[in-house]
Amino acid sequence: LISETVLGIVVPLTFIFFTEPRLIVVPLIFVVGYIITARHYLRRLMPVIQRQREQYGLMNAGLEETISGIEVVKASAREALERSKYLRNAQHFRDLFVEQGRIEARYLPLLLFGIALGAQFFHALWLYSIGDIGLGQVVAVIGLMNVLRFPTFIALFAFSVFQAGLAGARRILAIINAETDLDENPDGYRAPLRGEITFEHVSFSFAANPGEAPHQVLHDISFHIPAGQTVAIVGQTGSGKSALTQLVNRTYDATAGRVWIDGVDVRDWSLDALRSQIGKIEQDIFLFSRTIAENIAFGAPDATPEQIEAAARAAQAHEFISRMPHGYQTVIGERGVTLSGGQRQRIALARAFLANPRILILDDSTSAIDSATEDEIQRAIRQAQQGRTVLLITHRLAQIRWADQILVLDGGCLVASGTHEELLRTSPHYRRIFARYDHTTTLTDPAHLTEGAA
Numbered sequence: 001l002i003s004e005t006v007l008g009i010v011v012p013l014t015f016i017f018f019t020e021p022r023l024i025v026v027p028l029i030f031v032v033g034y035i036i037t038a039r040h041y042l043r044r045l046m047p048v049i050q051r052q053r054e055q056y057g058l059m060n061a062g063l064e065e066t067i068s069g070i071e072v073v074k075a076s077a078r079e080a081l082e083r084s085k086y087l088r089n090a091q092h093f094r095d096l097f098v099e100q101g102r103i104e105a106r107y108l109p110l111l112l113f114g115i116a117l118g119a120q121f122f123h124a125l126w127l128y129s130i131g132d133i134g135l136g137q138v139v140a141v142i143g144l145m146n147v148l149r150f151p152t153f154i155a156l157f158a159f160s161v162f163q164a165g166l167a168g169a170r171r172i173l174a175i176i177n178a179e180t181d182l183d184e185n186p187d188g189y190r191a192p193l194r195g196e197i198t199f200e201h202v203s204f205s206f207a208a209n210p211g212e213a214p215h216q217v218l219h220d221i222s223f224h225i226p227a228g229q230t231v232a233i234v235g236q237t238g239s240g241k242s243a244l245t246q247l248v249n250r251t252y253d254a255t256a257g258r259v260w261i262d263g264v265d266v267r268d269w270s271l272d273a274l275r276s277q278i279g280k281i282e283q284d285i286f287l288f289s290r291t292i293a294e295n296i297a298f299g300a301p302d303a304t305p306e307q308i309e310a311a312a313r314a315a316q317a318h319e320f321i322s323r324m325p326h327g328y329q330t331v332i333g334e335r336g337v338t339l340s341g342g343q344r345q346r347i348a349l350a351r352a353f354l355a356n357p358r359i360l361i362l363d364d365s366t367s368a369i370d371s372a373t374e375d376e377i378q379r380a381i382r383q384a385q386q387g388r389t390v391l392l393i394t395h396r397l398a399q400i401r402w403a404d405q406i407l408v409l410d411g412g413c414l415v416a417s418g419t420h421e422e423l424l425r426t427s428p429h430y431r432r433i434f435a436r437y438d439h440t441t442t443l444t445d446p447a448h449l450t451e452g453a454a
Ligand SMILES: Nc1ncnc2c1ncn2[C@@H]1O[C@H](COP(=O)(O)OP(=O)(O)OP(=O)(O)O)[C@@H](O)[C@H]1O
Pocket: 206, 215, 217, 235, 236, 237, 238, 239, 240, 241, 242, 243, 244, 283, 365
């Protein structure tokens, strides 16, 4: 486009020059004047375009938040407030477009060309009247002026589109170029996972904003989990349970100390190999607005319908899925709002079963589920424990009691570890937590659950 535009400007100028050298004056002034005007124009336009992009992002982010939080908005009777907030944003956005129009109008290049064309016409007519050029040359020169018009406009247009694109690209590049030390390590260690986890003097702080002190979440934590164990992590809210599991699948890296998986530092693992073998059910279960089958098969897109169903059965989810209007093809609403907490949990479990990871992390602190569902989920989790390492964050005492090992966190420190009986005897922290945790849950004998699952 650039070379064509340049040619489109240079060629007519050359022809005009060879038709009559004196007639080059007006078009040259036009082209030079045009370039100068265009530069001024773009210098004024660009900040407005940049602000338009930013405002657009702001407006949409606000809208998305209001829509996904619509229940809170309604429950707090904030509809009018949210609406006027959006309106203000939209008005500001519109103002920025009006401003763009104003700038464009002020530098209207059409006007400039009209003046140039008129001046050239009179200049040529004058040269004709004094007999220096023929009528054919007048016509040719005016025709060439018109040839010149299009490429100069295109040049400006192309340039301003390019500049606007640049404004957008700058915002995207800022994100793409953001430094991260959690990049895939192409030469990283790849091997089938056994599921042994070791923490060695691990501390972790959330990176604070510049100028703020980092917020230390985990302090000098060491423990060892042999492959195949089920380990419960207990502690008060905010004690660092979720943060601890985030260091296992490298959602974050420890700020001090080392995390070993199968005797290899997590930072030396290929991120892909590591994460594809670690399953995680998050505290906030995220489901996509797709079918139930697609949600279950998210980590294993090649799974057959039979495999999906088997995973759902193992997760005690088959029964409620079958009762849905379209079974496995039922599309889940935005973020899965049409499912209950317990149902979402079982879909997430089925997803984990299908991916069949060697390490399974269940972050389940907040769930409150009726005891019938509770039993089913316990059965499903019991099933999930077979042949893998399980990290279990839960308030359900029944599940904690089954664990091979219990880690007790308090304020980011590992204050005790051991089995339920040991801890009841030795750890006042554990006794306190035990007293506070959910005693409404039936302390089911794990034996009958295992039978149920079998
Ligand atoms: N993204 C974050 N940025 C900064 N601080 C965070 C972030 N996420 C968590 N924290 C802080 O880390 C600490 C531990 O949080 P964590 O989520 O691990 O607690 P938890 O034990 O899982 O609590 P809960 O039982 O409520 O789930 C808290 O003080 C919390 O405020």
